[in-house]
Amino acid sequence: xxxxxLSLIGSVxxxxxxxxSGAAILFSGMGVVLFVTFVVSLxxxxxxxxxxxxxxxxxxxxxxLLLAGLLTYARWHYRWILSFSTLLxxxxxxxxxxxxxxxxxxxxxxxxxxxxxxxxxxxxFSYALLGCATLLAIGxxxxxxxxxxxxxxxxxxxxxxxxxxxxxxxxxxxxDAWGAYWSWDAKESWAAVTWSLYLIAIHLALRPxxxxxxxxHRLYHITIIVAFxxxxxxxxxxxxxxxxxNSVHTYN
Amino acid sequence: xxxxxxxxxVYHALLVVxxxxxxIALQVFTGDFPVDIFAFPLNIVCIVxxxxxxxxxxxxxxxxTLAKLLLSPGATWLSLAIMAAIGIYLGLQRQPNSxxxxxxxxxxxxxxHLAFIILRGWRNSTGIRWxxxxxxxxxxxxxxxxxxxxxxxEQLRVALIENRPxxxxxxxxxxxxxxDYSIELKGVKAEYAESGMPTHFExxxxxxxxxxxxxxxxxYNRTLGEKIYLISIGNDNNEPYCIVEVVREPWxxxxxxxIVMLLxxxxxxxxxxxxxxxxxxxx
Numbered sequence: 073x074x075x076x077x078l079s080l081i082g083s084v085x086x087x088x089x090x091x092x093s094g095a096a097i098l099f100s101g102m103g104v105v106l107f108v109t110f111v112v113s114l115x116x117x118x119x120x121x122x123x124x125x126x127x128x129x130x131x132x133x134x135x136x137l138l139l140a141g142l143l144t145y146a147r148w149h150y151r152w153i154l155s156f157s158t159l160l161x162x163x164x165x166x167x168x169x170x171x172x173x174x175x176x177x178x179x180x181x182x183x184x185x186x187x188x189x190x191x192x193x194x195x196x197f198s199y200a201l202l203g204c205a206t207l208l209a210i211g212x213x214x215x216x217x218x219x220x221x222x223x224x225x226x227x228x229x230x231x232x233x234x235x236x237x238x239x240x241x242x243x244x245x246x247x248d249a250w251g252a253y254w255s256w257d258a259k260e261s262w263a264a265v266t267w268s269l270y271l272i273a274i275h276l277a278l279r280p281x282x283x284x285x286x287x288x289h290r291l292y293h294i295t296i297i298v299a300f301x302x303x304x305x306x307x308x309x310x311x312x313x314x315x316x317x318n319s320v321h322t323y324n
Numbered sequence: 325x326x327x328x329x330x331x332x333x334v335y336h337a338l339l340v341v342x343x344x345x346x347x348i349a350l351q352v353f354t355g356d357f358p359v360d361i362f363a364f365p366l367n368i369v370c371i372v373x374x375x376x377x378x379x380x381x382x383x384x385x386x387x388x389t390l391a392k393l394l395l396s397p398g399a400t401w402l403s404l405a406i407m408a409a410i411g412i413y414l415g416l417q418r419q420p421n422s423x424x425x426x427x428x429x430x431x432x433x434x435x436x437h438l439a440f441i442i443l444r445g446w447r448n449s450t451g452i453r454w455x456x457x458x459x460x461x462x463x464x465x466x467x468x469x470x471x472x473x474x475x476x477x478e479q480l481r482v483a484l485i486e487n488r489p490x491x492x493x494x495x496x497x498x499x500x501x502x503x504d505y506s507i508e509l510k511g512v513k514a515e516y517a518e519s520g521m522p523t524h525f526e527x528x529x530x531x532x533x534x535x536x537x538x539x540x541x542x543x544y545n546r547t548l549g550e551k552i553y554l555i556s557i558g559n560d561n562n563e564p565y566c567i568v569e570v571v572r573e574p575w576x577x578x579x580x581x582x583i584v585m586l587l588x589x590x591x592x593x594x595x596x597x598x599x600x601x602x603x604x605x606x607x
Contacts, residue, residue: 178517181525181540225598233594240583240590248541251479251553251571253579254470256422261415268408275400277598302408315418 075110076162078103079138083155092149100142100154107135120179123192126308127168132193134161134168136200140227144204148223156207182320187245191238198234199307201227202270202300209296216290218283225277228296232270239263250320258313259321262306269299336393340402343429351425359423363475364574371472378439394440403437406430423474431471438464455592462585465578473575480570481555484509484529485563493570503570505532505546512557512564527554527566538568549574 082100085093111131114122122128141157144150205227208220242263243253254260273295282288310316350357362370385391393399410430414420421427438460446457480493480501489508493501508530515524527538531552536544538554545551555567 178519178521178523180522184524185541229597230594233590236590236593237587240587243583244580245541247576248543249553251543251551251569251573252477253466253576253583256414256420258415258420261411261420263411265408265411265415268404268411272401272404272408275404279397310415313416315416315420318418 075103075107075138076158076165078106079154079158079161082142083158086145086149086151086154090151092146096154097142097146100138100145100158104135104139104142107138111135121189121192123189124179124183126311127171129192129196129307130164130168132196133199133203134164136197137161137164137203140197140200140204144208144223144227147226148220150208150211150220150223152211153204153207157204160203160207182249185245185248187241187248191241191245194234194241195238198231198238199303201231201234202296202303205231206297206300209293213290213293213297216286218289221283224293224296228270228273228277232267232274235267235270239267257321258310258315258319259306262302262310266299266302266306269295269302273299332392332396333398335389336396336398336402339390339393343433344426347425347429354425356421356423357425357428359428359475361475362472367472367475374436375439378436379443382440382443391440394437395444399437400441403434406434428471431467435464435467435471438467455589455596458585458592459589462582462587462589465582466586467582469575469578469582473573473578476572476574478570478572480572482507482568482570483565484527484568485565486511489530507531507552507568509564509566510535512559512566514557525554525557527557527568529566529568538566543571546570549576 078099082096082098082103085096085099089096111122114131122131137157138161141154141161144157145154205224208224208227212218212220212224242260246255246260247253273292276282276288276292276295279288282292310319310321381388381391381394385395407430410427413427414422442457442460442464445453445460447453479496480503481496482490482493482503484490484507486509489506491503491506493503495501510528510530512528513524513526514522517523525540529536529538529544529552531544531546538544538552540554543551543553550570550572553569553571555569557564557566559565
């Protein structure tokens with residue numbers, strides 16, 4: 073609650089000032105530091121990385137979303153980005169607060185791997201970066217503006233870099249766990265869909281004509297939004313597909 | 325110029341329609357792609373032939389329409405769309421079948437396009453383009469090893485009962501196979517949390533006279549291309565048993581090389597960030 077109070081104060085201060093607000097950065101930064109402290113203390117209390125359940129991935133996602141929002145604000149000072157990242161992070165954290173049973177100390181044998189922490193935490197960080205890129209793409213689409221493009225492009229590159237690292241560390245782990253780098257499990261298939269869509273976005277960003285032609289520019293923003301929908305499918309949507317029954321990746 | 329581009333798009337669209345119709349027809353009339361036929365050494369012969377054709381087409385790219393098509397931006401969009409479509413197609417299947425004709429032809433198209441753009445783009449006037457090269461060759465190796473190496477991959481299950489050595493294994497299709505060594509179970513160990521959730525599975529086994537321990541995430545490397553995995557353990561009428569899986573994947577090192585290159589490329593993607601377009605708007 074304190075984290076969100078601090079983030080909320082930071083968001084309001086950012087709205088109130090046209091230029092970059094040092095106080096907004098300070099309050100939001102304090103919120104992120106407190107959040108990191110909470111996650112570390114949870115890690116110590118549980119005696120395992122808090123990354124096992126869907127709820128725990130939400131926890132990391134919220135933390136990274138606040139961090140990504142803060143970094144985006146500090147660098148490009150879009151006044152609204154802190155409010156949106158705080159709002160999104162709050163939604164995810166409220167779900168967790170209402171479901172305290174998600175934190176169980178046990179770590180099943182399949183998750184006892186050196187690849188567990190890098191694979192999941194890197195993925196969650198990339199989700200947060202790409203979440204911010206999506207917010208900016210929606211902003212650009214609604215405002216029919218290219219004002220957000222430099223930030224979108226940087227977030228997109230960083231997000232895709234971390235998605236790639238998350239996917240490949242997962243492949244290395246999969247080889248150790250069940251003998252194949254890639255086995256077209258439902259989760260892996262949707263990860264491939266997500267990655268391919270983000271690669272389309274990156275290749276669009278590489279073309280100068282994307283920024284000169286209105287329809288290409290809109291397509292670029294729409295691709296980022298669609299790719300983020302595919303990412304949601306990969307993260308939690310896949311659990312609701314009939315294919316989830318045979319997946320080794322389903323967790324609640 | 326616009327006419328040439330328009331013509332390229334039309335040719336490309338016709339080629340795609342032709343290939344899609346052909347692959348669907350093949351799937352309907354002949355069933356899945358006969359992956360097993362292409363096991364070593366035929367896959368190596370095919371790779372040599374394929375790369376030779378790619379190199380010849382690339383060399384004469386100014387005069388050959390197919391080479392122009394495979395080097396066009398449209399081919400990149402199509403390749404990425406194919407990758408996404410394959411993911412959606414397999415992601416919606418209960419038992420993903422990656423050896424259907426459309427999937428095989430789709431991956432072959434992506435690989436061929438990758439080969440063309442690697443040949444064109446790995447270096448420019450200032451030298452080697454490291455980020456481009458690492459990312460594209462990495463993906464080429466990873467996809468290529470999965471594609472061409474699939475016929476050489478073997479997955480065998482072995483049921484082991486304590487102190488009864490065996491060399492009989494079962495393929496994934498249920499047919500029996502004889503291993504050229506024996507495996508014996510010496511003991512199993514399982515630990516559970518208070519909630520009943522498992523926390524540790526372990527099997528002591530003897531492989532060809534060598535004692536080793538198998539746990540989840542820690543397979544036994546019998547040779548460079550063969551690993552043995554613990555699948556499950558149990559106890560039936562006071563008789564401990566376990567199921568292990570022998571995976572032979574000689575192409576795993578090519579896949580790993582691709583993964584390492586892609587990882588390095590991804591790190592460079594993060595560090596260097598975007599080079600073009602939108603960053604100019606900012607300035």
